[in-house]
Amino acid sequence: MIRGGLINPLHLYENTERHIMANLGIPQNTIAVLQKYNISFQKKFGQNFLIDTHVLEKIVAAADITKDDLVIEIGPGIGTLTQYLCEAAGKVVAVEIDRNLIPILENDTLKDYDNVEIINADILKLDIEKLIKDRPVRGKARIVANLPYYITTPIVMQVLESRAPVDSLTVMVQKEVAERMQAAPGTEDYGAVTLAVNYYTSPRIAAYVPMNCFMPRPNVDSAVIVLKMHEAPPVDVKDEKLMFSLIRASFNKRRKTLLNGITTGGLGFTKEEVLKAFETCGLDPAIRGEKLGLPEFAALANALGERTV
Numbered sequence: 001m002i003r004g005g006l007i008n009p010l011h012l013y014e015n016t017e018r019h020i021m022a023n024l025g026i027p028q029n030t031i032a033v034l035q036k037y038n039i040s041f042q043k044k045f046g047q048n049f050l051i052d053t054h055v056l057e058k059i060v061a062a063a064d065i066t067k068d069d070l071v072i073e074i075g076p077g078i079g080t081l082t083q084y085l086c087e088a089a090g091k092v093v094a095v096e097i098d099r100n101l102i103p104i105l106e107n108d109t110l111k112d113y114d115n116v117e118i119i120n121a122d123i124l125k126l127d128i129e130k131l132i133k134d135r136p137v138r139g140k141a142r143i144v145a146n147l148p149y150y151i152t153t154p155i156v157m158q159v160l161e162s163r164a165p166v167d168s169l170t171v172m173v174q175k176e177v178a179e180r181m182q183a184a185p186g187t188e189d190y191g192a193v194t195l196a197v198n199y200y201t202s203p204r205i206a207a208y209v210p211m212n213c214f215m216p217r218p219n220v221d222s223a224v225i226v227l228k229m230h231e232a233p234p235v236d237v238k239d240e241k242l243m244f245s246l247i248r249a250s251f252n253k254r255r256k257t258l259l260n261g262i263t264t265g266g267l268g269f270t271k272e273e274v275l276k277a278f279e280t281c282g283l284d285p286a287i288r289g290e291k292l293g294l295p296e297f298a299a300l301a302n303a304l305g306e307r308t309v
């Protein structure tokens with residue numbers, strides 16, 4: 001049975017016959033579960049569990065979840081955020097790599113939710129598009145996660161590039177990563193990740209989260225960022241792969257000019273071809289890549305794609 005409304009923060013963890021739901025956002029409850037199962041945090045899996053009910057509520061509010069929605073959670077841990085997601089969503093699929101945590105989720109912390117499915121897998125090896133298509137819902141598919149920091153960017157990029165029918169990703173990431181994702185052209189944080197994220201989504205930082213909201217405490221601050229997928233790409237580019245190769249070549253050699261970055265980036269373009277494309281796009285040959293936005297990179301990719309020197 002799922003209780004409606006918010007989880008009552010007064011319900012503390014008790015190992016009794018009678019079920020009392022444990023809100024793991026309360027530190028004592030998390031400590032009780034850790035002690036009961038003798039869990040030692042797996043650093044290699046980036047395990048930092050949330051212990052702050054306000055932050056958990058903020059994540060759920062930012063994700064804009066309805067009872068018609070399917071939520072995929074990456075890395076439920078002991079089920080802290082999952083409990084909140086189960087209260088808000090129609091269905092939750094929680095994908096956890098650490099097999100030692102699965103029995104705790106199934107038999108204890110999530111056992112009273114009949115709208116959760118727990119999958120023991122590495123999210124990077126999962127076909128997210130198939131996972132969503134096999135679980136049709138009336139509402140939208142959303143990804144919500146307190147991501148393991150050691151693989152934040154690969155996970156986000158994999159979801160974006162997969163073209164899985166996801167409406168939004170609401171993810172806790174390292175503060176600097178969130179700031180890079182929503183940086184403006186020409187700033188220090190601006191880079192290939194900014195452009196990739198903005199090609200697929202509109203990013204918005206919803207909250208900053210200090211390190212003391214986690215157990216164990218990480219040595220970096222965090223932020224919750226909402227990446228709302230575009231319905232259509234914001235620029236018209238004929239060859240996406242070429243555009244992203246240009247972006248990568250340009251930021252790999254940040255201190256050099258864009259012209260230099262592209263001609264020495266192993267992309268197979270001669271200096272003459274690149275200069276001709278620059279002329280078509282009205283770009284100064286001395287410009288650096290960090291000054292360019294998506295429209296300019298798209299135009300350059302289109303011009304180079306039709307090179308005729």
Ligand code: SAM
Binds near residue numbers: 047074082123149
């Ligand atoms: N959601 C929990 C919370 O907010 O307290 C735990 C978040 S913890 C930062 C990240 C979780 O992701 C851990 O439980 C970790 O085991 C899991 N994880 C790490 N790598 C993963 C992967 N490749 N696929 C699925 N889960 C992963």
